[in-house]
Amino acid sequence: MKPVVLISDALFFLLIACSLIGLWYASRKEHLRRAWHSVLADRVAMGALAVLLLFLGIALLDSLHFRRALEPAAGSTNSEVHYAVELDSVLDVLLHDVKEHKEKTYSAPFAHTLFERQTVERPDGTRGREFPRLKYGAAHLKNPETDKTADLVQQALRGVAVAGAVWLALAAFISAGVARSQRKPFLAAVSATLRGCTPLAWDGLLWAAGLLLLVLVPLLLMADSYHVFGTDRTGNDVFFYALKAMRTALFIGTLTSLVTLPLGIAFGIAAGYFGGWVDDAIQYVYTVISSIPYVLLIAASVLLMQAFIETHGAWFDTPAARADARLVALCAIIGLISWTSLARLMRAETLKLREADFVTAAHAFGVKPLRIMSRHILPNAFHIVLITLVLDFSGLVLAEAVLAYVGIGVDPNTISYGIMINGARAELARDPMVWWQIAAAFIFMLSLVLAANLFADAVRDAFDPRGRTALRRRRRVVA
Amino acid sequence: MTAYLIRRLLWAIPTLLGVNVLLFALFFIVNTPDDMARVHLGVKRVTPEAVERWKAERGYDKPLFVNDKASGGEKLTDTVFFNKSVRMFALDFGRSDDNRDINYEIATRAGPSLMLAMPAFILGLLAAVSTSLFLVFVRATRLDVLGVVLCVIAMSISGLFYIIGGQYFFAKVLAWVPISGYQSGWDAWRFVILPVAIGVIGSLGGSARWYRSLFLEEINRDYVRTARAKGLSETRVLFVHVLKNGMIPILTGVVVVIPSLFLGSLISESFFGIPGLGSYTIDAIQSQDFAIVRAMVFIGAALYILGLILTDLSYTLVDPRVKLK
Numbered sequence: 001m002k003p004v005v006l007i008s009d010a011l012f013f014l015l016i017a018c019s020l021i022g023l024w025y026a027s028r029k030e031h032l033r034r035a036w037h038s039v040l041a042d043r044v045a046m047g048a049l050a051v052l053l054l055f056l057g058i059a060l061l062d063s064l065h066f067r068r069a070l071e072p073a074a075g076s077t078n079s080e081v082h083y084a085v086e087l088d089s090v091l092d093v094l095l096h097d098v099k100e101h102k103e104k105t106y107s108a109p110f111a112h113t114l115f116e117r118q119t120v121e122r123p124d125g126t127r128g129r130e131f132p133r134l135k136y137g138a139a140h141l142k143n144p145e146t147d148k149t150a151d152l153v154q155q156a157l158r159g160v161a162v163a164g165a166v167w168l169a170l171a172a173f174i175s176a177g178v179a180r181s182q183r184k185p186f187l188a189a190v191s192a193t194l195r196g197c198t199p200l201a202w203d204g205l206l207w208a209a210g211l212l213l214l215v216l217v218p219l220l221l222m223a224d225s226y227h228v229f230g231t232d233r234t235g236n237d238v239f240f241y242a243l244k245a246m247r248t249a250l251f252i253g254t255l256t257s258l259v260t261l262p263l264g265i266a267f268g269i270a271a272g273y274f275g276g277w278v279d280d281a282i283q284y285v286y287t288v289i290s291s292i293p294y295v296l297l298i299a300a301s302v303l304l305m306q307a308f309i310e311t312h313g314a315w316f317d318t319p320a321a322r323a324d325a326r327l328v329a330l331c332a333i334i335g336l337i338s339w340t341s342l343a344r345l346m347r348a349e350t351l352k353l354r355e356a357d358f359v360t361a362a363h364a365f366g367v368k369p370l371r372i373m374s375r376h377i378l379p380n381a382f383h384i385v386l387i388t389l390v391l392d393f394s395g396l397v398l399a400e401a402v403l404a405y406v407g408i409g410v411d412p413n414t415i416s417y418g419i420m421i422n423g424a425r426a427e428l429a430r431d432p433m434v435w436w437q438i439a440a441a442f443i444f445m446l447s448l449v450l451a452a453n454l455f456a457d458a459v460r461d462a463f464d465p466r467g468r469t470a471l472r473r474r475r476r477v478v479a
Numbered sequence: 480m481t482a483y484l485i486r487r488l489l490w491a492i493p494t495l496l497g498v499n500v501l502l503f504a505l506f507f508i509v510n511t512p513d514d515m516a517r518v519h520l521g522v523k524r525v526t527p528e529a530v531e532r533w534k535a536e537r538g539y540d541k542p543l544f545v546n547d548k549a550s551g552g553e554k555l556t557d558t559v560f561f562n563k564s565v566r567m568f569a570l571d572f573g574r575s576d577d578n579r580d581i582n583y584e585i586a587t588r589a590g591p592s593l594m595l596a597m598p599a600f601i602l603g604l605l606a607a608v609s610t611s612l613f614l615v616f617v618r619a620t621r622l623d624v625l626g627v628v629l630c631v632i633a634m635s636i637s638g639l640f641y642i643i644g645g646q647y648f649f650a651k652v653l654a655w656v657p658i659s660g661y662q663s664g665w666d667a668w669r670f671v672i673l674p675v676a677i678g679v680i681g682s683l684g685g686s687a688r689w690y691r692s693l694f695l696e697e698i699n700r701d702y703v704r705t706a707r708a709k710g711l712s713e714t715r716v717l718f719v720h721v722l723k724n725g726m727i728p729i730l731t732g733v734v735v736v737i738p739s740l741f742l743g744s745l746i747s748e749s750f751f752g753i754p755g756l757g758s759y760t761i762d763a764i765q766s767q768d769f770a771i772v773r774a775m776v777f778i779g780a781a782l783y784i785l786g787l788i789l790t791d792l793s794y795t796l797v798d799p800r801v802k803l804k
Contacts, residue, residue, distance in 0.1 A: 288497035293779035
């Protein structure tokens with residue numbers, strides 16, 4: 001086994017490290033702590049946070065990559081170890097059975113046969129067209145026609161029981177924490193937690209976690225012996241693919257900010273603080289960039305990036321590294337295009353702050369401009385950065401799907417919701433239609449984007465209660 | 480006013496020049512015509528001769544800025560920069576990479592695009608304003624909360640699902656309208672009605688919620704209190720006073736997209752097979768036709784800048800307090 005860190009993994013870990021440092025910093029400043037406190041006191045925001053944390057966990061597990069060591073070839077005396085070309089992640093190992101249970105082609109959710117008739121050889125030697133049994137789906141049942149419902153109910157009940165146990169443990173753990181911090185007896189803390197009478201809205205987190213557990217645990221348990229979301233054209237488990245696509249969605253939504261934040265903050269503050277020709281030049285650059293339609297500029301850049309990767313194919317040793325380079329490049333391109341809105345907001349805020357007394361005082365003390373900008377202006381305008389960040393996230397996740405449809409999104413070999421939806425077009429035209437792949441993409445995307453939207457609203461209300469900065473969501477990419 | 484307009488139009492020139500230079504840098508310096516030729520010819524057919532021929536057929540073989548072989552003024556005009564970039568200012572987009580006249584294509588495709596984009600825009604605005612006014616009318620009730628929740632859910636669904644779902648349900652299952660295609664003339668409505676409806680519904684959640692917050696802001700103003708103090712009914716306050724004043728930010732906010740309606744909508748046009756500029760662009764992106772993409776980017780930028788100017792003008796139209804100098 002050889003650990004592999006893809007570029008996107010490294011950037012993602014860097015981003016998480018930055019956010020942890022940011023949270024640690026926020027916890028030491030009274031005004032930031034209070035703002036975050038009011039976010040977490042919101043029941044809906046806490047529920048959304050539970051969903052987001054779960055998805056983040058899935059993406060993290062899917063970002064720890066390694067290459068499996070291959071068995072030495074028989075008779076070889078060479079002690080050198082060879083590694084598989086294919087990358088595995090920790091998620092692949094955890095869901096090993098689901099990943100390896102490949103059927104021949106389409107099969108419906110919870111089916112025991114393939115979706116289409118195939119020519120098969122019957123035991124008596126004749127040939128005929130029938131629905132062949134699946135290799136793995138419901139393979140443990142002798143008579144699936146009669147036994148399947150009972151088996152499904154039994155497995156679902158077992159899943160619900162496990163989910164309930166986990167939920168009780170979680171509730172007990174949180175109540176114990178509440179009991180400790182509020183110096184209450186344990187039972188009083190349990191009732192306070194469940195009724196939402198705690199300073200932080202733990203009940204929102206618990207109910208959302210309960211719902212997630214109730215849905216996901218039975219599905220995960222059943223995924224070993226059934227294809228809970230069916231299989232796709234090449235027989236891969238759709239549930240597994242939908243979980244894997246979470247990483248791509250989160251990466252597009254977050255890695256882009258690694259480009260937008262430095263550019264938007266630096267140019268926005270510089271334009272507002274220095275004024276004069278610096279302001280003119282920066283305003284000119286962002287007017288030019290933002291006057292080009294978003295999708296078209298991305299399309300132009302991605303076409304060029306594709307041509308570039310094609311001509312420099314030798315740089316990437318595995319197909320996964322190549323697909324990953326494309327993902328990172330896509331994030332960079334979107335970032336290079338969308339820093340302009342942040343820069344505009346930062347410039348406006350800096351223009352206001354520049355006249356503030358504390359900046360004049362710093363100026364009078366002879367503090368250097370760079371220090372004034374970083375110590376006095378940035379911290380006071382940082383709420384704008386944070387709000388833009390969370391508001392943009394959901395738009396980016398949705399944009400990924402559209403870009404994939406246009407053919408300028410992630411690499412076609414990457415697993416992403418956009419690629420799944422794109423593939424589903426042909427499936428819906430079939431008769432009878434194959435609906436489960438698009439259904440899975442729909443459910444997972446909706447839960448991610450909805451949670452992100454709800455959380456973003458709470459963050460905006462907490463950090464900018466009067467709506468001073470007129471922040472709003474980017475217009476839909478699809479018009 | 481006229482002076483302001485002229486100044487704004489003059490200001491558009493450097494911006495467009497910037498767009499043009501950016502495009503030129505992207506398409507000819509970052510990525511050379513040799514690379515484009517290789518992508519177009521495919522891996523198997525790439526030979527130095529084929530690349531040269533591909534470039535010569537499309538006029539990419541000339542020097543970038545200065546042509547030493549030509550004489551007189553042609554030293555500057557017989558170059559890639561002049562032919563492919565400067566000519567765009569005269570709205571001459573030349574030929575696409577598969578050798579068709581781009582100007583002709585744009586002229587024939589703008590009609591279908593507008594047929595789809597205009598009704599979708601107007602109806603979408605009407606639907607969003609009426610929904611948000613209704614939500615404001617029933618504000619702070621359960622109905623309002625429900626409406627906002629539905630809006631948030633609606634805006635969390637990707638536009639692709641609206642299109643795929645709508646097309647499947649109304650065109651395939653119910654067969655009320657053809658699945659895709661287009662016919663010019665009055666028959667076009669049969670093909671356009673479903674994409675228009677989907678466009679309206681798909682954008683309703685986000686805009687209704689946004690307009691609702693704008694109206695709610697207005698409702699706390701002093702003039703509203705005065706109107707209520709005069710004894711006006713709540714409906715009258717809402718539909719006369721609040722609506723008029725709330726429309727100012729809404730109208731000025733949407734004016735910027737009006738010129739861009741010409742470009743059509745990328746996704747619905749290609750899903751519904753409408754031969755407009757949106758599907759033209761998508762096809763060009765998918766077949767990697769750099770000339771068309773370049774032309775569309777330039778037109779898009781020009782229309783957006785026009786939209787910004789119109790936005791400034793619309794301020795003076797709907798709000799007499801604003802004077803342009």
